[in-house]
Amino acid sequence: MxxxxxxxxxxxxxxxxxxxxxxxxxxxxxxxxxxxxxxxxxxxxxxxxxxxxxxxxxxxxxxxxxxxxxxxxxxxxxxxxxxxxxxxxxxxxxxxxxxxxxxxxxxxxxxxxxxxxxxxxxxxxxxxxxxxxxxxxxxxxxxxxxxxxxxxxxxxxxxxxxxxxxxxxxxxxxxxxxxxxxxxxxxxxxxxxxxxxxxxxxxxxxxxxxxxxxxxxxxxxxxxxxxxxxxxxxxxxxxxxxxxxDPEKLHRHLVRRVFIATLLGQQPISRSALLAWMLHLPWTSDYLPTTGYPNAAAQLHDLLHTFIQQGIVIEQNGLLTCTVPR
Ligand SMILES: [Zn+2]
Structure with a gap:
């Protein structure tokens, strides 16, 4: 998407x-x-x-x-x-x-x-x-x-x-x-x-x-x-x-939305704490990694980077928050 x-x-x-x-x-x-x-x-x-x-x-x-x-x-x-x-x-x-x-x-x-x-x-x-x-x-x-x-x-x-x-x-x-x-x-x-x-x-x-x-x-x-x-x-x-x-499309659609929903539930939160929290949830093992990533953590890092670039997530004083309405 x-x-x-x-x-x-x-x-x-x-x-x-x-x-x-x-x-x-x-x-x-x-x-x-x-x-x-x-x-x-x-x-x-x-x-x-x-x-x-x-x-x-x-x-x-x-x-x-x-x-x-x-x-x-x-x-x-x-x-x-x-x-x-x-x-x-x-x-x-x-x-x-x-x-x-x-x-x-x-x-x-x-x-x-x-x-x-x-x-x-x-x-x-x-x-x-x-x-x-x-x-x-x-x-x-x-x-x-x-x-x-x-x-x-x-x-x-x-x-x-x-x-x-x-x-x-x-x-x-x-x-x-x-x-x-x-x-x-x-x-x-x-x-x-x-x-x-x-x-x-x-x-x-x-x-x-x-x-x-x-x-x-x-x-x-x-x-x-x-x-x-x-x-x-x-x-x-x-x-x-x-x-x-193409099931990869379904995965990408789900992962983007669940990532944001998870952040909205946890914010403000540090990058390491958010990724650690996400990696223990079942959706990451079920839907990550998708093609092109060595592991789930790499994909989450990449996704976070994309969200920050897009202004959907901001990182301030070491804490992540979402610009999407809660
Ligand atoms: Zn629903």
């Missing part, structure tokens, strides 16, 4: 983003966060506010402040929805539920994993993330229609990036809350080491299914709102086909 495309997916909100926001119905609020905290959607009206995804910070403090700024007291929240069981989407569950008492809705697989405190299939052990799941009180199946705020949304299973993932589609306004199946010109990583190569087939099938929908605006799990979902989906379809033809 080239630099231009990477930067495109991590840009901070611009005037054009604010103009795109005006295309949302007033009852739908989209909050773009970063790559450690997934985006949030707040659905207002009806029987009370509904929050989709709670980010990665377990204290939920920033999110509670964002809700207050929208005039939504925590106690008024009616429901929390998790698009899938990755910690960057459900990290704030415990804090938000403690403040609101709202139940959590998720797909059956995510609900089972919450109940079992599953750590491998949700990547917690894979990326060494400490975490405690909060049980889901509502289980949603593919095809369910749910009243969220003032609008009715369709639940769509979107396996691939995560087997338990769901999207929400609102047909009148043609809105898609797309989680990590559809980002701007990209999708969430496909972790074939954990889920097998069938995850890539599932992602391709999900992309094809989303291509059948009329989408005026997509609200992704990371990155900005997407006005041309068809173009992004076409790009994802061709990227996934490229992964099938």
């Amino acid at each position: 080239g630099r231009a495309q990477y930067i495109l997916t991590i840009r901070v909100p611009l005037i054009c983003d604010l103009l795109v926001m005006t295309k949302l119905p007033p009852s739908v609020r989209f909050w773009q966060r970063g790559w450690h905290n997934a985006n949030h959607v707040l659905l207002l009206g009806g029987e009370g506010p509904v929050l989709v995804d709670t980010g990665g910070d377990e204290d939920g403090a920033v999110l509670l402040k964002m809700m207050q700024a929208e005039g939504v007291a925590a106690a008024a929240l009616r429901l929390i929805v998790n698009t899938h069981a990755h910690w960057d989407h459900c990290g704030g569950n415990q804090a938000i539920q403690a403040a609101s008492g709202a139940p959590i809705a998720a797909n059956p697989l995510a609900a089972a994993w919450f109940a079992q405190q599953e750590r491998y299939l949700t990547w917690l052990d894979y990326f060494a993330v400490p975490f405690t799941y909060t049980p889901a009180g509502l289980i949603w199946q593919d095809g369910d229609e749910v009243q969220l705020g003032e609008l009715v949304w369709q639940v769509i299973a979107i396996p691939g990036h995560a087997p338990d993932a769901i999207a929400l589609y609102q047909p009148e306004h043609k809105l898609l809350i797309s989680a990590d199946a559809l980002h701007l010109n990209d999708c969430g990583i496909i972790n074939v080491a954990v889920h097998g190569w069938e995850a890539l087939d599932a992602a391709a099938a999900t992309t094809a299914r989303l291509q059948q929908l009329e989408i005026a605006l997509a609200l992704p799990g990371h990155g900005p709102l997407i006005t041309d979902a068809a173009a992004s989906l076409e790009r994802i379809a061709s990227m996934l086909a490229g992964f099938r033809a």
